[in-house]
Amino acid sequence: MNQITFFFIILTIFILIYIIYSFKLKSRIPILVEFFFILIYSIVFVILLNPSILNIVEDILNIDSAINFIIYFSIFLSYFIIFLLYRKTEFQREDITKLNTSLAFTNHKLEKLSKNLNNKKDKKDN
């Protein structure tokens, strides 16, 4: 095991501890998302400890290089996750617009009330 592998093993352990700890703190991230990231980093941890597992994967999938497959698949998955996040923000944007409208109507009613009150006050003073 070389130094770089050792560094990444320690880093993976820290990340796993952080993800599990943030889940315990009820971080508002959905359980499935937490589980997904725990699974990903657990797989990374196992591969770092025992790289020969990749040979088994290559035999099962009948491919030349498991590392290449993992890299391509990771890129593909990352873009899909970005797409899902963009979609989510679009729906949140709609909610903000509805709130904005509701607030605008409420402010308008308050302005009207305030004007009426001031007019009544002026009439009383006169």
Next chain:
Amino acid sequence: MKNILIGIPAYNEEKTIYNLILKIRKKGFENILVLDDCSQDNTKKLAIKAKAKVISHPINRKGPGAPTYSIIEYAKQNNFEKLVLIDADEQHCPEDILKLLKYSNKYDVIIGSRMISNIKKMPIQRKIANFIGSFITYFFFGLFVKDSQSGFKVLNKKAINKIKITYDTYEFCSEIIGEIYKNQLSFKEVPIKVIYTNNSLNKKNSGQSIKNGFKMLFKFFIKN
């Protein structure tokens, strides 16, 4: 004209809003609502001076879709029979409001179309942007309208209650066409006069640009 609301979505339109409201009032319309999308200039002051009702968004939503949504909500809540949507940049002639209203008893939505009689006057980049917009609208929403991106529309009560806008920016124009198709509303395109001024052409993020056309395509793909 008491049950007709004229809705004007506005953002930084101090140069044109006052004159536009006066012209509309001269045609006999009393209920004029300016939906100010958090303008940074004197749009609100001038609209109030012209005796229009003004409602201001506390934050800017970066496009005419959000103020149009608010105008439709206002029309719904206050039970107006008809809603006329008109641009604040004096691109449309208030005289055409009566022309569109003539058809509003027969159809749910009347669309003022620049692509029927005034296509020669339209700048080339607007023609291309409109064509892209109409094609994208047809592709995603199944209805071909010559001027799908027109901001000059009349909605009757049925349309006011059925049409739901969710996009903040110019995609809402295509979304309205989609809502017409989804709710099986009747519609008609009526030719209107268009005035292109330096002000309306040079505005930042001005209307239907080719860039906005492609942005629209991307957003429809994401949501649909």
